[in-house]
Amino acid sequence: MSGDIILKVRDLKRDYVTKGGLFKKESTLSALKGVSFDVERGSTLAVVGESGCGKSTLARILTMIDPATAGTVEIDGTAIDISKGNISREMRQKVQIVFQNPYGSLNPRQKIGAVLEEPLLLNSDKPAAERRDLALSMLEKVGLKPEHYGRYPHMFSGGQRQRIAIARAIMLQPKLLVLDEPVSALDLSVQAQILNLLADLQDEFDLTYVFISHDLSVVRYIADKVMVMYFGEAVEYGTRDEVFSDPKHSYTKTLFAATPRADIESIRERLANKAA
Amino acid sequence: MPLLEIRNLKVEFETASGPFKALDGVDYTVDSGEVLAIVGESGSGKSVAMLALMGLLPDTATVTVDKMEFEGRDITKLSATDRRQVIGKDISMIFQEPIASLNPCFTVGFQIGEALKVHTDLSSSDRSRRVIELLEAVGIPEPKGRLSSFPHQMSGGQCQRVMIAMAIACQPKLLIADEPTTALDVTIQKQILDLLLKLQEESGMGLIMITHDMGVVAETADRVVVQYQGRQMEESDVLTLFESPKHPYTKALLSALPENATGDRLPTVSDFREFLESEAKKVSA
Structure with missing residues (x-):
């Protein structure tokens, strides 16, 4: 696995230019200020940061939704640059995304079967019967049942919807899956189920994850490598153990200090402080 | 005399498919200067309980309670005007x-x-x-x-x-915080929790934290009530809860915390399916 880099990002920049008006000058906001990283096949890179740090901008560039202002992105050895247009279908099939809010990312008028078949319909010329079979087997893989095929999104719980969103994302057998806060809208026990599902799917399909999150306990559990972002810059980048055992940047330290600790020693310490 | 005492609170909602029991006989006690955390997942009735206390539930809800006393006064018996004197000012x-x-x-x-x-x-x-x-x-x-x-x-x-x-x-005697930090970043969450605890300590008010986050519980609470599907699973002080949870559901919740992961996969509540099924039977009975 080592040395097999599937995603190579170098000095990636993205500026958003706000239009000037009659009384307002044009201004530029740098959402990404030169980010570089590598992701190995079958591994998980966690991107951590707070709102406004550029992690979703990064997700949009990786999934070829938005162009980058500068820098290069190589996926599976091929450079992508959507500002020049003509990204091939094969290229787009390699990267898929799962969004944060499972309530907003499924069309309420579309049955689950259609949700899962749509990527195949658009990107392949498989006949209807085959699409249906693939959708049914995918339902099973993500822990849903065949009878869910004909139901609408509102009939599902948040955790089930996130399973559907994940199923849709891997219908085309992508190489790289970008997960934008996939568990932050879910309850703790459901979160555990979804994290387990992601781990199972990673083993089965040799998937590579870019896992965007603000929850350090989740990151610590799932990540191989961690990148901490702060105002568009990667302030910390290393293996999980490096980052968690020896954070270098002051922001990473702040982030760790702010994360609630649920171990017994820290509770004891807090109660002792309070009694004093 | 506790600041707030609620005994056997039940809330039912009238729905198209018949009555739905959101809360089935829960008890809460809060003293002045105490932080009580009510923990549970969505649907556990943690918010409904506090909305019932505040009188903020819609007309479709039926609230029955054996005892709901604030500073020894029965809130359910107050007239609407008197109630408004308490709610919004003292609570x-x-x-x-x-x-x-x-x-x-x-x-x-x-x-x-x-x-x-x-x-x-x-x-x-x-x-x-x-x-x-x-x-x-x-x-x-x-x-x-x-x-x-x-x-x-x-x-x-x-x-x-x-x-x-x-x-x-209005310097309330009891402050109820319903998931006050769920929508916020961790560093901001830390600031808000510290602020709430500081205010609580300075004024000696009672504080009820409603949350689903075990980390927030560990960082703030004195005492904890764990709820599941409208019923109280466990009540204990915070240290006992984390050290030796008694109820299988509490154990399940704590082991589902990613930081407590020991093996390759996280244990989930469905690993405690037997318990859940027996719960479901009790609810339908």
Whole structure:
């Protein structure tokens, strides 16, 4: 696995230019200020940061939704640059995304079967019967049942919807899956189920994850490598153990200090402080 | 005498498919100066319980309770006018979505002052002085200049501070915080929790934290009530709960925390399926 880099990002920049008006000058906001990283096949890179740090901008560039202002992105050895247009279908099939809010990312008028078949319909010329079979087997893989095929999104719980969103994302057998806060809208026990599902799917399909999150306990559990972002810059980048055992940047330290600790020693310490 | 005592609280909602039991006989006791955490996942009835106390449930809800006393006064027997004297003044509440709970059409200064106008007889200039004090107390920089800001001009963390300022404006004896930090970043969450605890310690009020986050419980609570599907699973002090949880559901919740992961996969609540199924039977019975 080592040395097999599937995603190579170098000095990636993205500026958003706000239009000037009659009384307002044009201004530029740098959402990404030169980010570089590598992701190995079958591994998980966690991107951590707070709102406004550029992690979703990064997700949009990786999934070829938005162009980058500068820098290069190589996926599976091929450079992508959507500002020049003509990204091939094969290229787009390699990267898929799962969004944060499972309530907003499924069309309420579309049955689950259609949700899962749509990527195949658009990107392949498989006949209807085959699409249906693939959708049914995918339902099973993500822990849903065949009878869910004909139901609408509102009939599902948040955790089930996130399973559907994940199923849709891997219908085309992508190489790289970008997960934008996939568990932050879910309850703790459901979160555990979804994290387990992601781990199972990673083993089965040799998937590579870019896992965007603000929850350090989740990151610590799932990540191989961690990148901490702060105002568009990667302030910390290393293996999980490096980052968690020896954070270098002051922001990473702040982030760790702010994360609630649920171990017994820290509770004891807090109660002792309070009694004093 | 405890500050708040609730015994055998039941809430039923009238739905198209018959009555739905949201809460089935829960008890809460809070003393002055105490932090009680109510923990549970969505559907556990943790918010419903507090909304019932505040009288904020819709007409479709039927509330029955054996005892609901605040400072020894039976809240259920109060007239609407007397009840309003207590609710909003002695008991106040902070909601989950700070941006959605502020009125976008009024300045934050006006909205904080409104609580004072209703519940105190301060003059208009005293009120605006008090509002500045409050904004300062909750840590908003340049409180004077912020009086005329609208909610959309502030960040989520600042809006939550404004909500807290509003809630503590009349020096309540009991503050209920319903998932006060769920919508916020961790560093902001830390600041808001520290602020709530500081205010609670200074004023000696009782604080009820409603949350689904075991980390928040560990960082704030003195005592914890664990709820599941409208019923109370366990009540104990915070250390005992984390050290030796008695109820299988509490054990399940704690082992589902990613930081407690030991093996390759996380244990989930469905690993405790036997328990869940027996629960489901009890509910339908």
